[in-house]
Amino acid sequence: MTTFVLVSGGYTGGWIWREVADHLRAVGHRAEPVTLTGMGDRRHLSGPGTDLNTHIEDVAQVLDHVGAGEEDEAGETVLVAHCYGAYPALGAADRGPDRLARLVYVDAGLPTDGVSVLDALPDPAVRERLQRRAQEHGDGWRLPPPSFEETDIWGSLDGISEEGRDRLARFAAPQPLPTLTQPIRLSGATAALPATGIFCTKNVTSTAALRDLVASGDPRFAALGDPRYGFFDLDTGHWPMLSCPGELADLLLRAAADEGERLGPSDQAPA
Template sequence: METALTTPHNLIDTTIAREGTTYVLVHGAWHGGWCWKTVAQILRAHGHQVFTPTLSGLGERAHLLSKAIDLSVFIQDVVNVLEYEDLTDVVLVGHSFGGLPITGAADRAPRRIRQLVFLDAVVLEHGQTAFSRLAPEIVAGRIAQSNETSGGLSIPVPPASAFGVFEPSQVALLERNCTPHPLKTFVDPMMLNGPVGGTIPKVYIQCVDPVYEPLQASRDFVRAQEDWAWDEVETGHDAMISAPEALAAKLLRYAS
């Protein structure tokens, strides 16, 4: 098991982040900007600016859930933060499903982004869908759950254990705040003008304790690339919940 940051092409300096770094942290499926609260507090305490947008139809925006929410809406959610806040030199982080909107945003607004961080994330190439990266039995199960619970509108929230979260207060946080996820975002293809992330420096952080198995196809893709760095964090899939201090320390290093 690898534990050290690997930089085959010297993409990332591991010194502490310079002051004034801007982070945009994008959550995964069923979550919202709320899940980054502790990580954001740590980064801000180090003098950095942090944005934690909530994607349409989730979290405090759950009242907007509709069949009109597709992957392009999620991507626009992130692009709008970059553009309307006039952000540049951004460290753009995507957790899990958040890997999709940050990939799309990097394709549309590459000059605003300094570094891409894929935190135990789904990684798609042009024309692929989130479901195309999952095992057929997982896809069938999620579609069946969606049809049973919402007529195909959304996928219900999995148990906290699915995210590698077991500590009672953390489980309660997820059970209280997670919301059904728009199904259409899983079936929409990623539309890109070039390779994933283009020439922006990219790092993939795998959560290794326990390993989140549905992401294996994405990890295999990253491992086959020559221009991606790799790192690991010793916690479960929801690292921002189960190990916020360790995750924040990683993000501070990658920002330099």
């Protein structure tokens, strides 16, 4: 049995993993969706002091809970993060990588030490719009959920049913701005930890595009050619837990089994 700890992205909570968790449990695994402080049914706990470190501690506490059980009960632990969730997930993993078997990034960028979520956004206009929205509509510290037309924030909604969109609109919570402005601090302790990237190809990028970057010799991407890192493509928008939860669950199981396309010169695992 594998334990999958599932960390949601911005504006959402553990509720968004419901169908994925059901699929994983149905085949005998353990699934632990994480609801970060201020999100989902914990939105009432949000405040001006809710920052990235708060969310890192949330994930760390779930990992502590998982690790407190009998070893044969929890099995290996795979930490899965969607979008913004990569920041609290990696921050928590950095504190104790030995308790994890693998990190899985679902349509998420890889956080860089000393860089905040907002600073990592390539478009300064988006950064300014988000900060202005918090000032004008969120008492200076919280970001109301964007409209679905703002795909530069939500990402592609391709594949989500009307029911799924209704759920996203109904349960989305304001994001505390300090979670996006506080730089992440990493020690590099996860450098040897295996990781998997799942790209939603109707959103921004794909394995093929990343392979070209690795092959180009750009030092920013060279490490991704290491055989510890595997990759999958999923033909959907940015929210596969809503658009194709069964397919996403299957890829999480394959990631846990160390499958996935390798980007280095010699593929060491089947795609």
